[in-house]
Amino acid sequence: MAITSIDFCRVDISQGYTDRLLEIDLTKKEISVKQIPAETKAMFTGGRGYCLKLVYDGTDATTKYDSPENVLAFAGGPFCGESGFAGTGKFIVGSISPLTQTFCDSNVGGYFFPLVKNAGFDAISVTGKSDRDVIVFIDDESGTVSIDHAPETQSAIFDAGRLVDMWRGDSKPSTISFVSAGIGSKHTFFGCVNSVYYDVRRKRCRAKQAGRGGMGTIMREKGLWGIVVKSDLAKGGSNQPADKTRLREAGKNLRNVIRDRDPKELRLGKQGTTALLDIMNSNEILPVKNYKFGSDKREEDVSGKIFEDKIFEQNKPDGCFAGCTLACTKGCEHHTLSTGPYAGKTVAVDGPEYETAAAVTNLGIFDVDAMLEYAWYCDEYAMDTISAGVVLAFLIEAYQQGHLTLEDTGGIELKWNDKDTVFDLVHKMAAGEAGFPREVGRGLRYMKKWVAKRAASRNGHSRSAILKELDLFGMETKGLEFSMYITKESLAQQGGYGFALKGPQHDESWLIALDQIKNEMPTFDQKAKALRWFPLFRTWFNIVGLCKLPWIDVRHPDAADTEDPAKNMPTVELYLELVNATLGTDKTLDDLLMESERSYLLHKLINLRQGFGTREHDQIPLRAMAPVFLDEFNNRKAYYKTYLADVVGIDVESKTDEALLKELQDYRRKQYELLSDAVYEEKGYDKNSIPTDETLKRLGFVRDEYFQIVEDARQRLAN
Numbered sequence: 001m002a003i004t005s006i007d008f009c010r011v012d013i014s015q016g017y018t019d020r021l022l023e024i025d026l027t028k029k030e031i032s033v034k035q036i037p038a039e040t041k042a043m044f045t046g047g048r049g050y051c052l053k054l055v056y057d058g059t060d061a062t063t064k065y066d067s068p069e070n071v072l073a074f075a076g077g078p079f080c081g082e083s084g085f086a087g088t089g090k091f092i093v094g095s096i097s098p099l100t101q102t103f104c105d106s107n108v109g110g111y112f113f114p115l116v117k118n119a120g121f122d123a124i125s126v127t128g129k130s131d132r133d134v135i136v137f138i139d140d141e142s143g144t145v146s147i148d149h150a151p152e153t154q155s156a157i158f159d160a161g162r163l164v165d166m167w168r169g170d171s172k173p174s175t176i177s178f179v180s181a182g183i184g185s186k187h188t189f190f191g192c193v194n195s196v197y198y199d200v201r202r203k204r205c206r207a208k209q210a211g212r213g214g215m216g217t218i219m220r221e222k223g224l225w226g227i228v229v230k231s232d233l234a235k236g237g238s239n240q241p242a243d244k245t246r247l248r249e250a251g252k253n254l255r256n257v258i259r260d261r262d263p264k265e266l267r268l269g270k271q272g273t274t275a276l277l278d279i280m281n282s283n284e285i286l287p288v289k290n291y292k293f294g295s296d297k298r299e300e301d302v303s304g305k306i307f308e309d310k311i312f313e314q315n316k317p318d319g320c321f322a323g324c325t326l327a328c329t330k331g332c333e334h335h336t337l338s339t340g341p342y343a344g345k346t347v348a349v350d351g352p353e354y355e356t357a358a359a360v361t362n363l364g365i366f367d368v369d370a371m372l373e374y375a376w377y378c379d380e381y382a383m384d385t386i387s388a389g390v391v392l393a394f395l396i397e398a399y400q401q402g403h404l405t406l407e408d409t410g411g412i413e414l415k416w417n418d419k420d421t422v423f424d425l426v427h428k429m430a431a432g433e434a435g436f437p438r439e440v441g442r443g444l445r446y447m448k449k450w451v452a453k454r455a456a457s458r459n460g461h462s463r464s465a466i467l468k469e470l471d472l473f474g475m476e477t478k479g480l481e482f483s484m485y486i487t488k489e490s491l492a493q494q495g496g497y498g499f500a501l502k503g504p505q506h507d508e509s510w511l512i513a514l515d516q517i518k519n520e521m522p523t524f525d526q527k528a529k530a531l532r533w534f535p536l537f538r539t540w541f542n543i544v545g546l547c548k549l550p551w552i553d554v555r556h557p558d559a560a561d562t563e564d565p566a567k568n569m570p571t572v573e574l575y576l577e578l579v580n581a582t583l584g585t586d587k588t589l590d591d592l593l594m595e596s597e598r599s600y601l602l603h604k605l606i607n608l609r610q611g612f613g614t615r616e617h618d619q620i621p622l623r624a625m626a627p628v629f630l631d632e633f634n635n636r637k638a639y640y641k642t643y644l645a646d647v648v649g650i651d652v653e654s655k656t657d658e659a660l661l662k663e664l665q666d667y668r669r670k671q672y673e674l675l676s677d678a679v680y681e682e683k684g685y686d687k688n689s690i691p692t693d694e695t696l697k698r699l700g701f702v703r704d705e706y707f708q709i710v711e712d713a714r715q716r717l718a719n
Contacts, residue, residue, distance in 0.1 A: 003134065004029045005146035011120040016078030016239045016582045017041065021054075022121045022145065024136055026222055027068055027128030031136075031145050036122060043700060046077035048105055048542040049599040050123045051094030055103055056602060058127060061609050065098035065214065066221050068129050074113065074179070074227070075123035078582060080545025081114030082239045082323070085251040085578055086258060087547030089114055089321025091195075093179075097213040097502075098189040099387070099443050100479040102610040103603055104213030104502045107542050109320035109329070110206075111197035112177040112229060115140075119231040130223030135178075140231035141171065150225035156180035157380040158342065160196050160205035167228055173198040174233075180226030181216030184381030187432030188441030190391075190481075191216030192384045201316040206331065206350050208320055211384040212505050213480060214443075233322075242584030250577035254550060255325045257571065261554050262326060268553060270314060271304035272330030273354035278303050280358070283517050284636070285486045287362040289416055290393035291475050291623055292632050294486040298366035302357065306368060326550055335372045339423040342380075349376045352385075358484035359389025363396065364416030373423065381430035388429070390481035391444045392422060394474050395451075403455045403466065410436040444476040472622045478503035478612065487624045488668075490516040492527040495675050498620040499531060499689075501603045501613075507542075509535045510552065520566040528678035533567070533593075540596035544579075551575065598699050604691060605706060608713040615689045618676060625668040626661075633661045640664055688717055 011018050019041065023032045036050070044053045051073040058071035076091040091113035094105030116124065119140035126136075133150035151166075153159045156178070168176045177197040185191025193210040210216075219226075241247045262268055266275045277299060280286040284294030308314070311332045318327040332349040352375035360371045378385045398404050399414035406413065412421060428437035439450055452467040475482040480503025487493040493516070496509030511530060514520045521530050541548045556570035572589060579587050607613030627633040633640060634657065644650045644660060648667050652660060680687060684695035690713050696706055 002137075002146035002148045004031060005144050006031045006033075007143055008033050008120070008145060010140060010143060013081075013117060013238070013240050015242050015584060016082075017046070018117060018120045018122050020121050022124045022138070024124065024126045024147070025128045026126065026130040026134065026147070026224060029130075029147055031147065033121075033145075043598055044602070045543045045595045045599070046122060047075050047080070047090075047545050048092045048094065048107075048539065049595075049602075050075040051092050051105055052103065052599055052602045052606065054123065054125045055094055055096065056606055058125070059096055061611070063096050063610075064101070065096050065218055067096075069127060070096050070218065072126040072215070072218050072222060072224070073123065074116070074126075076113040076117050077543055077545030079239065079578060081117045081233075081321075082241075082247070082578075082582070083233075083321070084238065084244075084248050084323060086254050086319075086324040086326055086550045087321075088323065088545060089319075090541070090545050090547050092542055093193050093210040093215040095213075095215060095218045096610070097215075097479070098217050099214050099445070100503055100612075102478075102612050103606040104215075104480065105542070106193070106210035106212040106215055107507060108193065108195045108208045108210035109547060110177060110195035110208045111174075111233075111321060112179055112195045113545070114233060114321060115175075115177050115229040115231040118233055119229060124227065126222060126224060128222065133223055133225045135225050136227045137167075138227070138229040138231075140229070141175075154183045155380060156182055156194055156196060156226060156382070157207055157376070158345075158347070160207070164196075164198055164205055167230065171230065171232065174200050176228065176230050178226050178228040179219075180382070181219045182380055182382035182430075183432075184378070184383035184430035185216030186220045187438065188383055188388075188429055189214050189217055189443045189446075190384040190387035190441070191218075191220060192378075192382050193219060194379060194382055202313075202331070202333070202348075204348055206320075206329070207379055208329070208350070209379060209384075211386060212507070213502060214384075216382045239582055241582040243581040246581035247578060250574045250581060251323065254571065254574045257556050257574075258325045258550055258554050261557065265555065266553055267304070267308070268326055268328040268549065269318075270312070271308045272312065272318075272328045272351065274307040274330070274352065274357055275304040276354040277357055277361075278305070279513075279517065280354075280485065284489065285512060285516065287358055287484050287486055289364050290362060290390075290397045290473060291482070291486055292397070292473075292628075293635055294488070296361065296366060299361070301366050302361070302368055302371065311368060311372070324547070324550075326547075326554065328549060332372055335369070335376065337373060337376065338369070339373060340377055340427045347376055350379065351375045355484045356385040359385050362389055362393045362484065363422055365419055365422070367419065370419050370422075374426070377423070377426055377430075381426075383426075383430060386483050387443060387481040388426065390475055391440055391447060392425060394444055395440065395447065397473060398451050398470065403451050403470065405458070408436065408451075408454050412436065443479065444474055444481050445479045448474045448476075472628045475621055475623065476503070477620050478617055480504060482624070485512050487512065488626055491524075491671055491675060492521055492530060494620060494624055494672055495527065495531045495679055496535070497624060498618045498672070498676075499679055500535070501600070501607060504620065504624075508538060510538070514566045518566070524675070524678070528675060528682055530566070531675075531679045532682040536593045536596045536600060537567075537572075539600055540592050543596060543599050546575075594699070598701075601691060601695070601699050601701060605701070605709050608690065609709045611716075613689065614713060614717060615676065615680075615687070618689055620672070622665060622669075625672055626665045630657060630661060633657065633664070688714075690714060
């Protein structure tokens with residue numbers, strides 16, 4: 001018997017939209033269906049734009065992650081669920097984050113939102129808090145949405161198959177998909193949301209993750225175990241584009257590019273994103289020992305080729321949604337767990353993705369089984385692999401530097417390449433074990449302060465002085481832990497992380513390959529312009545329900561003949577065909593960038609409203625720019641001496657290594673500040689990273705409240 005339930009009339013998709021919002025109030029146990037206003041659709045498009053608008057409208061400057069009014073928003077976009085085009089299973093989860101204390105969002109693939117959209121909803125808004133764990137069940141077959149008691153399990157991964165069988169009834173398992181968050185989300189600030197669906201080829205449930213910013217933490221804080229959707233895509237009509245023939249032709253052309261180019265380039269279809277391990281290691285970009293080093297000879301033990309040949313089953317297509325020939329959603333069908341509550345069980349592991357594997361190398365561990373174990377348990381517990389790994393790496397270095405003692409850690413000795421200790425902490429964090437493990441689960445920004453406080457009480461040094469040193473190698477900005485790329489030698493990626501509105505996440509601005517590996521933006525001016533263009537176009541994918549990988553990671557063969565190969569314009573033209581064929585419009589690339597910029601600006605305004613968003617919040621740790629300690633300088637001493645001589649113009653032979661390190665650090669810091677000035681100007685911001693009034697007007701933000709947010713931010717700085 002459901003706690004509450006409503007009937008709804010299904011609305012068919014028309015040219016990519018249903019124009020309906022599903023609202024859930026968990027405090028009142030109320031469900032309602034509302035029309036999405038035409039002006040919201042025109043201004044914010046869908047996906048990330050809808051999430052931003054829902055969170056902006058439903059919260060204010062005092063809202064925290066655990067405030068009942070905090071909005072947990074889910075949205076696809078006009079192209080989400082379009083099986084005639086590659087990479088269309090994406091949707092966005094957004095809210096006020098426990099880590100950043102302002103808006104954060106995470107994108108994820110799978111069948112969940114295509115099924116939600118097929119049932120008739122472009123977005124879901126969840127507010128309030130339930131006094132007991134519940135699920136929301138969207139049943140397209142019966143025409144009901146209900147709030148019901150949560151299943152009696154904390155495991156949405158291990159028990160996924162059983163749950164799908166229970167919920168589908170007599171329907172096919174492919175009619176069911178759900179999002180959920182496990183016990184790690186209850187006990188840490190970096191809980192993720194699992195997007196679980198049934199893979200008809202592998203005959204099992206699989207999961208993708210909305211990992212960043214603690215969206216799973218918010219879900220469990222609200223008492224929401226998960227959202228289940230039951231709908232039959234086979235009975236739907238896709239996105240009902242205005243010109244189906246034109247869309248199918250564009251989709252066919254993109255699939256042809258993927259089939260031709262991916263096997264010759266990254267081989268994502270065979271290796272998944274583990275293909276990046278080899279590339280990053282060979283270019284000093286793979287994080288090792290808390291981003292201290294960028295390569296390790298042991299990487300050959302965990303290379304993408306090993307995953308391709310020995311780990312990933314290759315006889316089944318692996319797209320996370322129908323129609324995607326990139327097929328990068330790889331998986332291991334048989335891994336026997338050796339730690340934790342499921343030790344001895346043989347499970348299927350989805351991934352690992354590059355970010356998860358690199359989180360393990362960042363701990364000094366180069367072991368395939370450890371990567372599989374880490375991937376599975378983080379998914380099972382619903383904890384972000386990136387944030388968890390970065391916090392642990394920081395603590396190991398802090399311990400090695402003497403800032404932490406055995407008394408602080410509860411007797412846990414922290415050292416590199418120690419699988420036993422890593423998994424012990426992972427399991428204890430997820431369980432919310434009191435003491436050190438529970439503290440670790442609150443994230444890196446919190447742990448820097450925690451370590452500084454304890455170290456100061458022990459050695460008599462000032463807390464601020466210790467915190468200043470920890471800030472040098474504590475890899476977070478805006479409260480979000482860095483994703484897995486060494487940025488010391490890429491000024492463009494330093495800016496990509498520092499200026500990213502949600503914090504240092506590659507989703508918004510991944511320029512390191514274009515800048516450092518391919519050298520396609522060699523000048524300072526090119527980097528500054530790229531830091532406006534690329535975040536906008538990448539953000540566009542998130543507002544329309546698309547995966548970026550077919551664009552950014554598969555270079556069209558004709559791109560080399562264009563003025564700016566890095567933008568991969570021949571593939572961009574295929575996306576324009578998708579847009580105009582679906583919507584019946586004649587939009588240009590400038591129109592898409594304008595749509596994206598509006599969402600980008602709304603995110604900036606939320607950051608400013610919450611008391612963040614200015615230049616000081618764009619600062620990045622020294623380790624993201626340069627070596628911090630002499631041993632990391634000496635690890636590439638010859639390279640740095642040549643760099644200082646040729647680029648900075650220093651007489652390197654007359655200076656000590658310590659002096660050279662200081663020169664390098666000072667130069668890199670100055671370059672970052674110059675880049676900040678240039679990028680803010682490109683974006684239409686002032687020197688403090690606050691949008692100008694002209695920028696607000698240009699993008700249609702003409703209401704007084706928007707100008708007041710900006711003026712309040714200026715006044716805070718003036719005071």
